[in-house]
Amino acid sequence: MNESSAAQFGAITVVLLLVAFYGGTYLVSHRIRKKKENADQYMTAGNKIGFGISAASMTATWIWASSMYASAEAGYTYGISGPIHYGLWGALMILFIYPFGKRIRAVAPKAHSIAEVMHARHGRSSQLMLAGSNVVGSLISLMSNFIAGGVLIAMLSPFTFIQGVLTVAAGVLLYTLWSGFRASVLTDFIQVMAMFGAVAVIIPFIFFAADFPAAFETGAQNLTSEQQSFFSSEAFLNQGAPYIAAVLAYAIGNQTIAQRLFAVREDLIKPTFITATIGYGAMVIGVGMFGVLALYLGFEPTGGDVNNIIPEMAASYLPAVLLAVFFVMIIGALSSTADSDLSAMSSIMMADVYGQNVAGKAKANPRTMLLVGRVTMLLATAAAVSFASLQLSILDLLVFVGALWGALVFPVLASFYWKKVTNKAFTVSVLAALACFVPVRFEWFPLTGVVGIIVDLFSVVGIAVILGLMCFGFFGLKVAKVVAVIAAIVSAPFVVGFLHDYATLSASLLAYAVSTIVCWAMSVRGNAEFDFALIEQRTGNFDDDDAAASPAVAASSVAAAPGSTSHESTTVGDPR
């Protein structure tokens, strides 16, 4: 705990700020509350939300407290290019998924999660692998946001960490529980406006209050030559490169993005994702500049803990009113992501666990689904609060899960484009990738000699796969293949004999490479010819209200539901 900045606010002030924030948010969500909520709208708001809300929600969800703290840490550690190597790649996670998102919506316009689509495309094992990783990721994210809230409240008020965690958890649950995703996206708009407004004021204020731009000259000696370089190789290798590897993995593995992908009106996917990319990038890089400014000032965070940079810079240079604005900004950032995590987990339990696997799509009861969703939110909150009290290393957990998601990227994306990918190829490739990933990630054996070289060779393939997939989304298969080959040739001399020293990055690239090679090898000679039109029939609304509005779709959906007798017979050559 940072003693120097403790108790910046009195108890009454903090209580008033929290009551104003969560009370206001609750009142907004109460306005859209329905006595009898619709199960599909609880998960995806009817698949037709407009540009303003969807862009705000995508931005707010992707910005969380940790991204601001980590960006500032990158600026403080790597200098002027640090925030770019954090924020830019995080922003590109949103951008690079949108062409795939358009394809996913085209084949499954009324789905609720990518895992649900995997059930329609392949079957249960693929779906549950993806759904399981989504739940784990969201639970870690939820826990992280509660921890950030607890730390902030403990730092800026007389309240304890646990009291802070409980307050944030109760506040988020209060406005999300009844209306689910609908409440989440609507309140995201208010939260993102608050965050944007705060950043637009606070950054220039601290900049001038800390005697910049003059401090750029007086404090230049505090930076090393690497920290002064906009093209720092150290910043790229330690910060940027692992994020590039995670760009697609996070976008595929994170249900909060998928949920918004299925919620936004289909023709608004592109502007929504592009706006969110710019909004997220500018916000996170901008806040990351606090770390750069701190570096120029020779600012030393209390206890050497870089997580203290932002709150201590704020406490040092902001007057009480703006410090309150800063407080609301961080609470808004963590709450908007936390409510999205709750909505993501509830929709997975509703659609993927109860809807598809327990009751079956044809027999799923919308009222029971809503109950499942709400109980999920309560249990997830209780679990996240319990884990938060353990104060685990969140970034380590996230890096681990992010790398795990790398094993899913190629099999998931290929399943939307390539008719030959089967459930067996999907499942085996992901398991094989995980089997290779874990021992390398945790260095169960020394990555030296021949083993190191083999890992490096797979890393080269992993780099080719990542860059190839990124290009494939925008430019198609031919360009993707050319880029992949060039990437492999160019990267090989720098990677082989070198990269295995970076176990986290190597393991992540290995996961991409192994899953791609195995999935491709098991599919390319097969005779499966999946009919993508079946996905639309097998996914869709669960609630009678929507089904009544579209009886033909509902009837075909039920007739072709996975597990029904017509399911296998409509899949040409798929050996499920």
Add this chain to the structure above:
Amino acid sequence: MSTLAMTLYTLMWPLIVLTVMVVIGYAFFADWKKARENGQDII
């Protein structure tokens, strides 16, 4: 980087944030107005 370049590099981000804020805010209220005219909820 020169002092001027560093100043621009630091202060361009809040400016971009402000621009995105205006774009999203305008779109939200346009959606809201349209929904009210049609007698529907915005979400």
